[in-house]
Amino acid sequence: MSDGDAAEEIMCATYRALCSYGYADLTMQDIADEFSKSKATLHYHYDSKHELLCAFLDYLYERLVERTAAVEGEDAHERLLGLVEAVLVGRDDREEFETAILEIRAQAPYDRGFRDRLARFDSHLITEFAAIIDAGVEAGTFDKEVNPEDTAQFIVTVLTGASTQRVTAGRPVECSQRMLDNYVATNLLAEPAELSG
């Protein structure tokens, strides 16, 4: 088993352990229990739970970058809705996992390692949304009055709120997604904006 394989397997074990136990009560032993090798092997790669979780956040970041890069669409409008979908909708065990991530988020103000890594997630999403909106304005799909950066931040705020509410209140994200789709259609598309001009 190469170092890369071991690292990948540890990340998968961490994912499963977070889904099962959440963040607060998680121990290295819980992760080792999900891992085919010994706890000693885990400690050979990572000195502490904190170091392992920071590496896990880096791993998630790479997955996010891959997932956002895979978003396709005929025009900026389709790509924007595809990116919303890619962020909001995921695997079946998404809820347990998002719960653990929210716990890590809630520790971010006390933990620079977590904070800096989580900030990268938001920055990446804002950059991706802004790039799509910018391209849409250039192509005439979106209204030229739309500010790509502000709008991208607003969309990421809605996505953050939808995720927090799904985790903490069990509210389905479908309503947020539908409202966001309406928002894009009404506020971004060039056509309705021209009608009111």
Next chain:
Amino acid sequence: MSDGDAAEEIMCATYRALCSYGYADLTMQDIADEFSKSKATLHYHYDSKHELLCAFLDYLYERLVERTAAVEGEDAHERLLGLVEAVLVGRDDREEFETAILEIRAQAPYDRGFRDRLARFDSHLITEFAAIIDAGVEAGTFDKEVNPEDTAQFIVTVLTGASTQRVTAGRPVECSQRMLDNYVATNLLAEPAELSG
């Protein structure tokens, strides 16, 4: 000191202790240290940290109801912006406090007492926003096509996202507030909607 005075003083001590220590590391002793009476007095009123924090969430809920009831405005548009302001903008120590609340939120999936209480906050805000929007539609301030319930949920999602991002990424809420004001002006007001009709 009456029971009511003691309860109020314990709530204020809990507020200060949460701002100083956060939720995860908070002990009954930390709260007692902020309280003018003994730890025994604290335990006379509350058996455990969990019971005290549930009572604290009930206390916060009553404050939220008071704060939302105090929102004024000449019409539904002003009242809606006033309610957004009342939820987003608060005291100077707001950030430390919101951090502690996000920690409690992140525990909600594991804790029914927290979950049910936090759900009441969201429900109350959605009901208040929906009532203002409904009145605005009736009065002709807002477009008659606006769905009060969906729109209220969407606004609360944006507010939840703005709070989560302020806590976890230190992002100021001003951008969210400005975008939300624009959203209301563009999507809710009857006048621009009539222009495009």
